[in-house]
Amino acid sequence: MKITLDADRCCAAGQCVLIAPEVFDQRDEDGVVVLLDAEPPAGQHDAVREAAAVCPAAVIEVRA
Amino acid sequence: MTGLPIAVVGASAAGLAAAEALRRFGWRGPLTLIGDEPHLPYDRPPLSKQLLQGAWAPEKLLLRTADQLAPLDLDLRLGTRATGLDVAGRTLTLDGDVGVSPLAQGRERGTLRCAGVIIATGVAARTLPGADRIAGVHTLRTLDDALALRGRLANGGTPGSEGVAAGGGGRRLVIVGNGVLGCEAAAVARELGHEVTLVGIEATPMAAAVGTEVGELLAEEHRARGVRLLTGAVDGFETAPADPAGGGDRRVTAVRLAHGGTPAGEGRASGGVAAGGGGAEGRLLPADLVLLAIGSRPGVDWLDDPALDTGDGLRCDAYCAAAPGVYAAGDVARWDHPVHGRPLRFEHRMNATEQGMAAARNLLAELAAEASGPAGATAAAGAEAAAPAPERRPFAPVPYFWSDQYAVKLQAYGLTAGADRVETTVLDRAARRALALYGRDRSAVGVLAAGLPPRQVRALRAVVAAPLPWEEARERIAAALAAG
Numbered sequence: 001m002k003i004t005l006d007a008d009r010c011c012a013a014g015q016c017v018l019i020a021p022e023v024f025d026q027r028d029e030d031g032v033v034v035l036l037d038a039e040p041p042a043g044q045h046d047a048v049r050e051a052a053a054v055c056p057a058a059v060i061e062v063r064a
Numbered sequence: 065m066t067g068l069p070i071a072v073v074g075a076s077a078a079g080l081a082a083a084e085a086l087r088r089f090g091w092r093g094p095l096t097l098i099g100d101e102p103h104l105p106y107d108r109p110p111l112s113k114q115l116l117q118g119a120w121a122p123e124k125l126l127l128r129t130a131d132q133l134a135p136l137d138l139d140l141r142l143g144t145r146a147t148g149l150d151v152a153g154r155t156l157t158l159d160g161d162v163g164v165s166p167l168a169q170g171r172e173r174g175t176l177r178c179a180g181v182i183i184a185t186g187v188a189a190r191t192l193p194g195a196d197r198i199a200g201v202h203t204l205r206t207l208d209d210a211l212a213l214r215g216r217l218a219n220g221g222t223p224g225s226e227g228v229a230a231g232g233g234g235r236r237l238v239i240v241g242n243g244v245l246g247c248e249a250a251a252v253a254r255e256l257g258h259e260v261t262l263v264g265i266e267a268t269p270m271a272a273a274v275g276t277e278v279g280e281l282l283a284e285e286h287r288a289r290g291v292r293l294l295t296g297a298v299d300g301f302e303t304a305p306a307d308p309a310g311g312g313d314r315r316v317t318a319v320r321l322a323h324g325g326t327p328a329g330e331g332r333a334s335g336g337v338a339a340g341g342g343g344a345e346g347r348l349l350p351a352d353l354v355l356l357a358i359g360s361r362p363g364v365d366w367l368d369d370p371a372l373d374t375g376d377g378l379r380c381d382a383y384c385a386a387a388p389g390v391y392a393a394g395d396v397a398r399w400d401h402p403v404h405g406r407p408l409r410f411e412h413r414m415n416a417t418e419q420g421m422a423a424a425r426n427l428l429a430e431l432a433a434e435a436s437g438p439a440g441a442t443a444a445a446g447a448e449a450a451a452p453a454p455e456r457r458p459f460a461p462v463p464y465f466w467s468d469q470y471a472v473k474l475q476a477y478g479l480t481a482g483a484d485r486v487e488t489t490v491l492d493r494a495a496r497r498a499l500a501l502y503g504r505d506r507s508a509v510g511v512l513a514a515g516l517p518p519r520q521v522r523a524l525r526a527v528v529a530a531p532l533p534w535e536e537a538r539e540r541i542a543a544a545l546a547a548g
């Protein structure tokens with residue numbers, strides 16, 4: 001799995017961090033998403049897919 | 065057996081989330097996504113922010129590119145409006161033939177029999193009688209609305225120009241309605257250098273959504289940035305013959321107030337009528353441009369089947385079901401929130417996605433149960449191919465919304481509207497940093513943060529995930545703040 005972010009669309013909702021805290025974080029200044037792990041281990045894949053689906057600004061793209 | 069499609073009506077945030085979730089959860093049958101706008105699904109929150117500002121091009125609002133949509137194998141019907149739903153027959157009536165694919169056997173022209181239907185038709189902007197015939201009077205709900213308004217703000221008011229000129233300020237913009245949308249647009253228009261007047265029936269902006277103290281903090285920021293805030297009720301518009309570019313319409317020259325015109329916060333307003341003040345000159349607000357931001361109407365006018373309750377949005381149960389095989393999601397849906405124990409409807413972006421996913425899951429669970437039950441004949445092939453039947457689950461999200469005005473970011477979890485108790489702590493007045501707790505029936509049900517770091521904001525979510533005794537919520541909030 002490979003994750004890419006279109007971070008300047010991020011509206012800082014923080015939903016990705018709630019769902020997959022080992023993969024996503026937010027910048028302290030403005031809450032914009034930070035990618036901690038672009039190729040997370042299999043155990044994280046479901047959470048990452050859910051985060052991508054839920055993100056209200058369609059920021060997170062996941063490729064197999 | 066040829067499977068009937070699942071149809072999703074409304075091709076925006078909730079509809080797209082539902083369509084994607086249907087595929088993710090295993091629906092392999094035909095999937096039809098119907099939307100009356102001509103555009104691919106796009107995101108609305110940036111319409112009153114980055115798009116209006118001119119910072120983002122329209123393409124940036126697309127929720128998915130055509131390439132990203134392709135794997136969903138959608139029968140995508142844009143520019144097509146659903147005009148009726150027969151609930152017992154699960155049959156939609158459609159108009160507009162743009163994008164209508166060849167009709168399969170057994171279907172009459174313009175009707176679509178479905179295995180299940182998800183209704184995600186959102187809300188439409190409210191307007192005032194006759195306003196659509198006056199040039200310069202705008203609403204802000206769709207991409208087309210936003211581009212029209214942006215064109216006027218960008219180039220000094222001549223319609224039709226695409227470009228966003230730097231420093232094209234100088235128009236007199238009157239915004240009618242001081243809710244979230246009106247406030248966001250006021251911020252952008254001020255930043256573009258226009259003269260902005262914000263008129264509301266309530267003296268305090270956004271008071272209905274966030275309470276008067278947070279609203280007053282926002283009012284201070286708007287005043288500091290030069291927005292003129294007025295309390296008053298709009299009665300109509302003064303117009304003049306339009307310039308040739310306006311195409312024979314009349315154009316707006318002023319907004320007429322029935323009463324009011326009192327500078328907000330100075331005269332004490334009550335019951336929507338400002339007492340005293342408001343001389344004749346306050347009742348006519350000169351305007352080159354008007355934005356009506358006076359709320360919305362749920363998109364239910366096309367739903368005429370008496371089996372549906374469309375009183376204020378489409379009434380659903382806790383599973384987002386409005387009738388057997390018919391679900392709803394997003395701004396249009398009013399459902400029994402299992403945690404709050406009363407029907408709720410939200411016009412929040414996060415809810416659109418989450419509820420779209422929930423409606424998809426529950427519809428598939430219902431279809432799977434139908435397929436294995438005695439009435440299996442109605443079931444579609446797609447349901448059989450689906451993974452082991454999921455359980456229907458009540459939809460019980462922690463509601464979330466945000467708003468951006470200037471550099472102020474508001475974020476709220478739970479219920480902030482309709483509170484009978486609000487406790488606001490201003491942490492730093494000048495920096496507009498604040499925290500508010502909202503209560504109802506002695507429980508804390510909502511929390512709002514302005515200007516807090518993300519970690520603290522996320523910690524607040526747990527406090528109002530379910531109604532919590534007021535004192536306990538206060539303690540937990542203090543702990544969350546102390547933890548930094």
Ligand SMILES: Cc1cc2nc3c(=O)[nH]c(=O)nc-3n(C[C@H](O)[C@H](O)[C@H](O)COP(=O)(O)OP(=O)(O)OC[C@H]3O[C@@H](n4cnc5c(N)ncnc54)[C@H](O)[C@@H]3O)c2cc1C
Nearest residue numbers: 074076077078100108109146185186394395411412413416
């Ligand atoms: C300018 C603006 C700014 C916003 N900012 C924020 C924000 O900062 N934070 C936040 O949380 N929320 C915000 N929102 C709210 C958020 O955008 C909505 O909650 C969200 O878009 C709802 O999605 P939806 O899919 O339910 O409905 P909608 O986005 O309204 O989509 C419904 C779609 O269905 C179509 N439709 C309607 N009737 C029919 C029919 N009969 N047949 C076919 N198609 C039909 C409509 O044309 C529309 O395309 C904002 C909204 C606007 C307008």
Ligand code: SF4
Nearest residue numbers: 010011013014016055
């Ligand atoms: S969920 Fe999306 S919008 Fe929210 S912080 Fe994460 S990436 Fe940004």
